[in-house]
Amino acid sequence: MSSNQIRVGIIGADTRASWAGASHVPALAAQSQFTLAGVATRHEESARRAAETFGAKRWFADPFALIHDPSIDLVTVAVKVPAHRELVLAALAANKAVYCESPLGTTPAQTEEMAASTGSLHTAIGLQGRQNPSVRRAAEVVTQGRLGPLLSARVTATTFGNGPESVSAYEYFDKTAAGAGFLTIAAAHVLDVIEAVLGDITEIDARTELLWPEVKLVDTGATTVREVPDHLDTIVKTSSGAPVGVQILAGVPVPDAHFSLEVRGSDGWLKLTGKHPAGVQVGDLALSSSVDFDPPDRPVATGTGPTAADIWTGASINVGEVYASLARDITNGTHHTPGFQHAAHNSRLIARVEQAARTGVRS
Numbered sequence: 344m345s346s347n348q349i350r351v352g353i354i355g356a357d358t359r360a361s362w363a364g365a366s367h368v369p370a371l372a373a374q375s376q377f378t379l380a381g382v383a384t385r386h387e388e389s390a391r392r393a394a395e396t397f398g399a400k401r402w403f404a405d406p407f408a409l410i411h412d413p414s415i416d417l418v419t420v421a422v423k424v425p426a427h428r429e430l431v432l433a434a435l436a437a438n439k440a441v442y443c444e445s446p447l448g449t450t451p452a453q454t455e456e457m458a459a460s461t462g463s464l465h466t467a468i469g470l471q472g473r474q475n476p477s478v479r480r481a482a483e484v485v486t487q488g489r490l491g492p493l494l495s496a497r498v499t500a501t502t503f504g505n506g507p508e509s510v511s512a513y514e515y516f517d518k519t520a521a522g523a524g525f526l527t528i529a530a531a532h533v534l535d536v537i538e539a540v541l542g543d544i545t546e547i548d549a550r551t552e553l554l555w556p557e558v559k560l561v562d563t564g565a566t567t568v569r570e571v572p573d574h575l576d577t578i579v580k581t582s583s584g585a586p587v588g589v590q591i592l593a594g595v596p597v598p599d600a601h602f603s604l605e606v607r608g609s610d611g612w613l614k615l616t617g618k619h620p621a622g623v624q625v626g627d628l629a630l631s632s633s634v635d636f637d638p639p640d641r642p643v644a645t646g647t648g649p650t651a652a653d654i655w656t657g658a659s660i661n662v663g664e665v666y667a668s669l670a671r672d673i674t675n676g677t678h679h680t681p682g683f684q685h686a687a688h689n690s691r692l693i694a695r696v697e698q699a700a701r702t703g704v705r706s
Contacts, residue, residue, distance in 0.1 A: 449522025490608030506594020524571030626657030
């Protein structure tokens with residue numbers, strides 16, 4: 344690793360695919376301890392264009408060439424979930440630190456395999472909502488007991504995805520084999536924020552629905568079959584003692600986007616709210632409470648970037664917090680950033696939700 348900067352290579356930094364450019368690239372640019380040393384896509388033309396657009400020092404049409412390049416310290420994997428395993432295992436075998444988007448694997452078994460392969464390497468998983476400064480401050484208020492004994496909590500969350508219409512590039516989200524459906528992405532992020540504030544989920548009663556079994560692909564006019572649920576209602580119990588009622592709605596129009604987590608204790612309440620159409624993990628959150636609290640830290644990234652227009656504005660805010668935490672760990676030799684072991688925990692949690700919904704038995 345270079346003496347002053349952590350050299351990052353992003354796999355999946357295509358200028359036509361909005362996520363990496365809207366989140367990872369500006370998150371890195373906002374922090375002097377990082378430099379974007381390389382980008383990789385599947386084709387030479389798109390890789391070259393990404394390097395020019397994002398200011399990367401090198402480009403690769405072969406992601407494995409990026410992984411094995413000695414000028415790369417940290418490999419970011421920001422591609423479709425079915426491609427994660429091969430790339431992540433190769434990066435770990437090359438003794439590189441790895442930041443991978445969530446879910447880590449298409450199945451819990453895949454996720455456990457990758458988590459078991461990390462050794463002492465630094466890893467980060469893209470469950471970035473818990474890193475939001477307001478979430479961190481809310482967790483402090485709860486942990487310090489300032490609300491008194493917790494009585495209950497309620498969560499409502501939305502996403503514009505997983506609705507009655509989609510585009511052909513996103514069709515894979517609706518297929519079971521992809522491991523990237525409503526539960527493993529939208530629900531996984533919401534439940535992870537709940538755990539960040541209220542502690543691990545210890546009991547689950549859940550019901551899932553498939554409200555739109557047929558999805559219109561608006562760019563082609565074709566109709567595809569959805570194989571995974573697109574709605575979740577659940578009641579969970581957390582290690583802090585608070586029962587939490589959770590409803591996650593898909594296919595919600597952008598103007599109606601909403602996230603709310605309200606916690607009530609015997610001595611007060613707090614509330615986290617957001618309005619990003621993609622979900623709680625994207626964009627900033629606001630904290631309010633009946634008890635006094637120090638203002639949340641200012642995010643290291645502003646949320647704007649080369650491809651952060653329209654729907655993805657704000658995407659770098661929480662991703663930037665993950666990178667900041669990871670930089671501290673790499674510099675200090677610590678392992679505080681939620682990594683692949685946390686990804687395995689989250690994967691097991693979603694499996695419990697699926698089991699509870701399928702059997703009707705508390706998990």
